[in-house]
Amino acid sequence: MVGEYILEMKGISKAFPGVQALKRVDFNLQRGEVHALVGENGAGKSTLVKILSGVYKKDEGDIVLNGKKVDIGTPQIARELGIATIYQELAMVPQLSVAENIFLGRPIFGKFHFINRTAMEEKAKVLLESLGVSIQPSKLVEDLSIGQRQLVEIAKALSLDAKIIVMDEPTSSLSQTETEYLFKVIDRLKSNGISIVYISHRFEEILNVADQISIIRDGNNVGTLSGKSATHEKIIELMVGRRIEEFYVKVNVEYGEPVFCVENLWRKGVFYDINFEVREGEILGITGLVGAGKSEVVRSIFGLDPLDGGKVLFNNKEIFIKSPINARHLGIGFLPETRKEEGLMLPLSVRRNISITILDSLCKWGLINSLNEVQLVEDYVKTLKIKTPTIEEITVNLSGGNQQKVAIAKWLGIMPKLLILDEPTKGIDVGAKSEIYALISELVKNKVGVVLVSSDLDEVMAISDRLIVMHEGVITGYFKTKEVSKINVLSAATGFNNPQTTNFSGTVAR
Amino acid sequence: APVIGLTMPGLNVPYFASYIGAWDAAAKEYGVETIVLDAQWDPAKQASQMEDLIASNVDVIVVVATDTQAIIPSLEKAFNAGIPIVASNAAPDESAYKFLACYAGPDDYQEGVIAAEMMAAALEGKGDVVILEGAPGTHPAVYRQKGFVETIEKIAPEIKVLASQPANWQKAMATSIMENWVLKYPNIDGVFGHDDTLAVGAADAAKAAGITDIVIIGIGGSGEGLAAVKSGDLYGTNLQSPVEDAKLAMEKAVAIANGEEIEDFFYYIPIPKVTMENVDQFEPEW
Amino acid sequence: MNFLKLFAKHRVWFILLGILIVTILMSPNFLTVRNISNVLLQTSINGIIALGMTFLLISGDFDLSVGSVMALSAALAIGLQSRGILTACITAVVLGSAFGLLNGFLVTKAKINAFIVTLGTMTMVRGIVLAYTNQRPISGSNSSFLNLSGSSWLGIPIPAFIFFAGVIVSHIILTYNSLGRNCFAIGGNREASIFSGIRVDRYRIIYFTICSFTASIAGIVLASRLNTASPVYGQDTALMVVAAVLLGGTSLAGGSGSVIQTLAGVMIIGVLNNSLNLLNVFSYYQGLIIGIILVVVTILDSYYAKKRKFEAQIVTKRLEFKKELNNGT
Amino acid sequence: MIQTTYQETKKTTGLRILMDILKRHGIFVALIALFIVGSLISDVFLSPRNIFNILRQSSIVGIMAIGMTFVLIGGDIDLSVGSTLSLCMVLAIGLQQQGLALSILIVLIVGILAGLLNGLLVGLFKANAFIVTLGTMSIVQAIALIYSKGYHMLGDPESAFSIIGRGMIGPVPIPVIIFIAFSIVFHIILNNSKFGYSVYATGGNAKAAWASGIHTGLTKLLAFALTGFTAAVGALVMSSRLASAQPSAGQGYELDVIAAVILGGISLLGGRGSILRTVVGALFFAVFSNLMILLNVAYPFQLVIKGAIIICAVWADIIGRRALQQ
Numbered sequence A: 001m002v003g004e005y006i007l008e009m010k011g012i013s014k015a016f017p018g019v020q021a022l023k024r025v026d027f028n029l030q031r032g033e034v035h036a037l038v039g040e041n042g043a044g045k046s047t048l049v050k051i052l053s054g055v056y057k058k059d060e061g062d063i064v065l066n067g068k069k070v071d072i073g074t075p076q077i078a079r080e081l082g083i084a085t086i087y088q089e090l091a092m093v094p095q096l097s098v099a100e101n102i103f104l105g106r107p108i109f110g111k112f113h114f115i116n117r118t119a120m121e122e123k124a125k126v127l128l129e130s131l132g133v134s135i136q137p138s139k140l141v142e143d144l145s146i147g148q149r150q151l152v153e154i155a156k157a158l159s160l161d162a163k164i165i166v167m168d169e170p171t172s173s174l175s176q177t178e179t180e181y182l183f184k185v186i187d188r189l190k191s192n193g194i195s196i197v198y199i200s201h202r203f204e205e206i207l208n209v210a211d212q213i214s215i216i217r218d219g220n221n222v223g224t225l226s227g228k229s230a231t232h233e234k235i236i237e238l239m240v241g242r243r244i245e246e247f248y249v250k251v252n253v254e255y256g257e258p259v260f261c262v263e264n265l266w267r268k269g270v271f272y273d274i275n276f277e278v279r280e281g282e283i284l285g286i287t288g289l290v291g292a293g294k295s296e297v298v299r300s301i302f303g304l305d306p307l308d309g310g311k312v313l314f315n316n317k318e319i320f321i322k323s324p325i326n327a328r329h330l331g332i333g334f335l336p337e338t339r340k341e342e343g344l345m346l347p348l349s350v351r352r353n354i355s356i357t358i359l360d361s362l363c364k365w366g367l368i369n370s371l372n373e374v375q376l377v378e379d380y381v382k383t384l385k386i387k388t389p390t391i392e393e394i395t396v397n398l399s400g401g402n403q404q405k406v407a408i409a410k411w412l413g414i415m416p417k418l419l420i421l422d423e424p425t426k427g428i429d430v431g432a433k434s435e436i437y438a439l440i441s442e443l444v445k446n447k448v449g450v451v452l453v454s455s456d457l458d459e460v461m462a463i464s465d466r467l468i469v470m471h472e473g474v475i476t477g478y479f480k481t482k483e484v485s486k487i488n489v490l491s492a493a494t495g496f497n498n499p500q501t502t503n504f505s506g507t508v509a510r
Numbered sequence B: 001a002p003v004i005g006l007t008m009p010g011l012n013v014p015y016f017a018s019y020i021g022a023w024d025a026a027a028k029e030y031g032v033e034t035i036v037l038d039a040q041w042d043p044a045k046q047a048s049q050m051e052d053l054i055a056s057n058v059d060v061i062v063v064v065a066t067d068t069q070a071i072i073p074s075l076e077k078a079f080n081a082g083i084p085i086v087a088s089n090a091a092p093d094e095s096a097y098k099f100l101a102c103y104a105g106p107d108d109y110q111e112g113v114i115a116a117e118m119m120a121a122a123l124e125g126k127g128d129v130v131i132l133e134g135a136p137g138t139h140p141a142v143y144r145q146k147g148f149v150e151t152i153e154k155i156a157p158e159i160k161v162l163a164s165q166p167a168n169w170q171k172a173m174a175t176s177i178m179e180n181w182v183l184k185y186p187n188i189d190g191v192f193g194h195d196d197t198l199a200v201g202a203a204d205a206a207k208a209a210g211i212t213d214i215v216i217i218g219i220g221g222s223g224e225g226l227a228a229v230k231s232g233d234l235y236g237t238n239l240q241s242p243v244e245d246a247k248l249a250m251e252k253a254v255a256i257a258n259g260e261e262i263e264d265f266f267y268y269i270p271i272p273k274v275t276m277e278n279v280d281q282f283e284p285e286w
Numbered sequence C: 001m002n003f004l005k006l007f008a009k010h011r012v013w014f015i016l017l018g019i020l021i022v023t024i025l026m027s028p029n030f031l032t033v034r035n036i037s038n039v040l041l042q043t044s045i046n047g048i049i050a051l052g053m054t055f056l057l058i059s060g061d062f063d064l065s066v067g068s069v070m071a072l073s074a075a076l077a078i079g080l081q082s083r084g085i086l087t088a089c090i091t092a093v094v095l096g097s098a099f100g101l102l103n104g105f106l107v108t109k110a111k112i113n114a115f116i117v118t119l120g121t122m123t124m125v126r127g128i129v130l131a132y133t134n135q136r137p138i139s140g141s142n143s144s145f146l147n148l149s150g151s152s153w154l155g156i157p158i159p160a161f162i163f164f165a166g167v168i169v170s171h172i173i174l175t176y177n178s179l180g181r182n183c184f185a186i187g188g189n190r191e192a193s194i195f196s197g198i199r200v201d202r203y204r205i206i207y208f209t210i211c212s213f214t215a216s217i218a219g220i221v222l223a224s225r226l227n228t229a230s231p232v233y234g235q236d237t238a239l240m241v242v243a244a245v246l247l248g249g250t251s252l253a254g255g256s257g258s259v260i261q262t263l264a265g266v267m268i269i270g271v272l273n274n275s276l277n278l279l280n281v282f283s284y285y286q287g288l289i290i291g292i293i294l295v296v297v298t299i300l301d302s303y304y305a306k307k308r309k310f311e312a313q314i315v316t317k318r319l320e321f322k323k324e325l326n327n328g329t
Numbered sequence D: 001m002i003q004t005t006y007q008e009t010k011k012t013t014g015l016r017i018l019m020d021i022l023k024r025h026g027i028f029v030a031l032i033a034l035f036i037v038g039s040l041i042s043d044v045f046l047s048p049r050n051i052f053n054i055l056r057q058s059s060i061v062g063i064m065a066i067g068m069t070f071v072l073i074g075g076d077i078d079l080s081v082g083s084t085l086s087l088c089m090v091l092a093i094g095l096q097q098q099g100l101a102l103s104i105l106i107v108l109i110v111g112i113l114a115g116l117l118n119g120l121l122v123g124l125f126k127a128n129a130f131i132v133t134l135g136t137m138s139i140v141q142a143i144a145l146i147y148s149k150g151y152h153m154l155g156d157p158e159s160a161f162s163i164i165g166r167g168m169i170g171p172v173p174i175p176v177i178i179f180i181a182f183s184i185v186f187h188i189i190l191n192n193s194k195f196g197y198s199v200y201a202t203g204g205n206a207k208a209a210w211a212s213g214i215h216t217g218l219t220k221l222l223a224f225a226l227t228g229f230t231a232a233v234g235a236l237v238m239s240s241r242l243a244s245a246q247p248s249a250g251q252g253y254e255l256d257v258i259a260a261v262i263l264g265g266i267s268l269l270g271g272r273g274s275i276l277r278t279v280v281g282a283l284f285f286a287v288f289s290n291l292m293i294l295l296n297v298a299y300p301f302q303l304v305i306k307g308a309i310i311i312c313a314v315w316a317d318i319i320g321r322r323a324l325q326q
């Protein structure tokens, strides 16, 4: 499959107010290849593909498709040219059915120009089956899981008869099994001669799936590697312009007293019999497949969702957290998995987002001391290397990774005793990831207890001290991270493990 | 006992609140049963209420129209159903007379005429006046304006109407408009308000601006208006009694219900002129 | 459990049923043919506008100007009668709808908030109506125009027929036509709709136009019912109509709703008004009661909406996902 | 790196800064334009007395709009303020016999209670603000009518109470002083208090604010209570100024108040806005009405022009902001 380029993007530039997102980027795509785009958060990957799909207008440069220069002014034109995009923020209408979403904007008509639902559903079914999934086409998208939605998006791309499919971080919300499943689908697409532009921050995936890897840095294409010759180190070097010596930063800290302990926690239909304990300076990992109920457990603990029973001890005292307000006052921080929905107030500035948790301490005589506030926020922006023109920039204009850093920054101000991080590195570049790991280390050094919820097995095994594995709402394994192999964790995650046989129980003997 | 249906344009204005009080008292006095409906200033709603009254087969319907034109098809329906109708407070268009048993109430046009006569007399036939109108499209606003302007043109052509703006029966609006007028026209000689509320609002603004030699005339004889006449803030008004209004309508309705012959078509309540001299003879009713 | 689900889904109808039962028990006059036809007549004018408003609200927009547009259309339908009823009506509809077009353009192209735009046109159109009618009611001369909505068929008044026909047509459009389906798409996820190549701006303009169109039709019906156009028509129409549509369960945020539910919302307000009249409740207390019922219904509604959402999320999603994925592999 | 290139390309000359300000605040420009037009076509327009007229006339809507700013920034809407104004007005006059302090206190409490009711329903019961406040609008208006029995309430224009609406300090009318004081105090509250921050956060994204440990329900409750409070203050000013109260005097005020806030540039979706802009919005309407009367424009055409100007002013604001982004 070597040879002609199906797509050439030449000298593409794009500026946003305050940011030059792309600077004369070249990008070429061959037929039937998977071409990965990697780069730090805010490097310009999403911008590049949005220009390709007609969402943004380029400031300069040419796009050549099948040897012909094209002008992609609107998403409509992109689709007609056979370019389909699966966006970082899934572009679905939750209130419509799967079939309608697949044929959004170009429904199948029957008699009297009425929409022919049956035909649409049948076609959708065929499409989904060609991907090897059986999702009911009449189901509403709001009733689907994120993984399923991803697959529906792919089916939509296929229905367009797309020659190029762009996937912007398709796996950021998927678990291992789902990701593997997606790769099978990608293989199938590839063998049909479809080219794929694949954006991801997960190197294993990229090395696994990509034929070509282009690295974007600060709006420049700094190099293209072939998938076979590329290595971890090489990519990172190109990406951040230096070597990252130690990717997973992990310090060894003496554990202190238990800060947080839950006993027999349950919520009807969601999770049962959850027991664990976190000590000062300890990182407790929670992992499992998507839908295992990890997020639900920590959400309930933090008071975002209700609890049906169980006991929660904080500093050895029983507490009742009814809402995040209680939790915040106790010194518990929580980074939600859904950054846009619950993590950030997107229309508000970076300053307001970060200072929101520490208003009490900024208050003097009932009024907030703006000087202190700005000072503090700027400190965090600097230490976390948040890339933003000013702290008054509204967060919606930040790139995904920088948004995530803002969402974490707001909890640092409360000097938390316990910090719960739900998928903190989702959609974040290596540089930022390693910064976040460093940050976690910094926290545990200061005797903060950390609960790290993550579906990224490598991450959780490298960072955490102890590990809980969940499956279908129950804990199927307690491990000391150092003493356990990936296989053991995986089998626990798929429910093949018996918790009784693992090395230690939830509450460790003191 | 006969049943008399009454449909009112809107009970959230003081005049009609007082009207209803008098109506209920009169009903007790005559020993008749009444059904009182409130159209809340919606002509379509009033049409529906007319249908409700026809359906419940009342003996007489008394109508205080929200819109004296829009009510006509409903009057015709009631007429065809054989229910006699007394129009009260606001006289419908001439084309509807054939559906009515009689009209009982004040004469809005005549009130405008009286106000104009008072104005002409007070200004000795010469000067600049401004007018504060009621809500556009309402019956009193339309006819009081007409009566005033036509009469002024006839009897005192040297009186000039400088400006005329709706104040929607709201005192606050009347005050604001007048505040602006006294700046624009430093020599206003007279103000005509479509009702006492507006006139008093204008008087307030004039007083605040230090203007004393100004003739302000209202209509209605509300508590506020009479007090202002007494204190000299208003030159005069004419008294339209909601009590008389309601009583007269009730009287005619009961007469019709009892099968008595009605001689005339128009029964007007008196609208006495009120000025400083005779203000003590009147009691405010709204 | 099952009943709860049923109730949650069709809660407006249950509420309507409840109000009907109470009314029937308390007022014997309610269940007469005459009164029912009266209720239908009374609800149909706001109901017709509510249909257009449903489209608009589903697509995530909003229109305050419907009352003024209705008054304008009524004034034109009466004022132009001398040139023939048909001409008058067509002019009224065309001009009325033109303001919807204007609203749509300003909202989509100039990107001005729909609330502001329609507040602006509401004021503007009211001014035009006042100017056109010379600030006083005008009435028509042609009595055949009056018959248009004065008469009834099978005991059902013609305006109610227009309303019901509108409900059916709108329902078909909303369920089977891309005009209607795109409404949901645009309201549900505007970006996704743009990305999917739906000409979002064009459709939003159309929905604004539809809304003004229904307001114009309502204006004609109103004018013909009273054979008069008053410049004060429709002062609180916009709020009442939006309230009826929202009561029906259409969300102010867009993306969901149905005209069948709107029908229920419209009927709730209509039946309430009528029954309070029949019960001879004094006007001031009517306001109190309607307000309280509106509040209670809304609270019940948000309670059940939450409950339904919770159940849908927790119970169904969990296990199905893996089952389907496994089946697929 | 990206930031530095940004700063390099931006030359900070004085003119540029001025242009920036103008573009950012199109609505100010529109207000100034209105002032210029006014001074050109009417010679009394810029007289101090007229300026104070405008300020006084804007004060009632302005005071109420200050409260409404909090509700709108918090992402809600309150349609019931007009009714609250009516109720508080009839109470203020009706309770005059009870003594000045007591009557004022009761009026303020009633206003706050009306606001709290809305806040309770919207903030804690999570009901749709639009319909619920439409409902309370009906309820509160009914209470005003029941209390006054529909009658015009008459007060004593000579009583101490009338100072609030009619008094002056020097050349400045007291309503204007109240308006200015409220603007300053609530500007500070909105921008520098915990409550103000919470309002922005709640409007910006209620779920995220909740997950950050902000009591969004309580924030909404307070914002509505504040609106009720400002409506009560507006009622005190208005009833004292008029020395009387019509039971439906507040009808339609809700739209004026909301329009003033939105004209100032608040997004109805919440999260954006400021008191200063609201004040400008309120002034804008007052200046406009003043001009129309001074020019003696016929009422229907006033409405036509007003409608067009509302749209154009906001349009100018948007165009300015867009130009800023280029």
Ligand SMILES: Nc1ncnc2c1ncn2[C@@H]1O[C@H](COP(=O)(O)OP(=O)(O)OP(=O)(O)O)[C@@H](O)[C@H]1O
Pocket (backbone or CB within 6 Å): A016, A017, A019, A021, A039, A040, A041, A042, A043, A044, A045, A046, A047, A048, A088, A397, A398, A399, A400, A401, A402, A427, A429
């Ligand atoms: N609509 C916008 N308005 C303003 N700035 C924007 C906009 N979209 C993107 N940017 C900026 O452009 C730059 C490139 O962003 P882009 O989303 O392309 O990054 P990315 O490489 O996709 O990052 P991530 O990996 O975090 O998704 C960032 O600095 C971002 O803040």
Ligand SMILES: Nc1ncnc2c1ncn2[C@@H]1O[C@H](COP(=O)(O)OP(=O)(O)OP(=O)(O)O)[C@@H](O)[C@H]1O
Pocket (backbone or CB within 6 Å): A142, A143, A144, A145, A146, A147, A173, A175, A288, A289, A290, A291, A292, A293, A294, A295, A296, A297, A337, A423, A455, C317, C318, C319, C321
């Ligand atoms: N935003 C969402 N929309 C639809 N379904 C969702 C969403 N978030 C979670 N789910 C589904 O809800 C169920 C429970 O999810 P939960 O988040 O508790 O799982 P988890 O173990 O935390 O998985 P994840 O790895 O996604 O965090 C799963 O079936 C998941 O697919």
Ligand SMILES: [Mg+2]
Pocket (backbone or CB within 6 Å): A045, A046, A047, A088, A168, A400
């Ligand atoms: Mg991106």
Ligand SMILES: [Mg+2]
Pocket (backbone or CB within 6 Å): A294, A295, A296, A337, A422
């Ligand atoms: Mg999760």
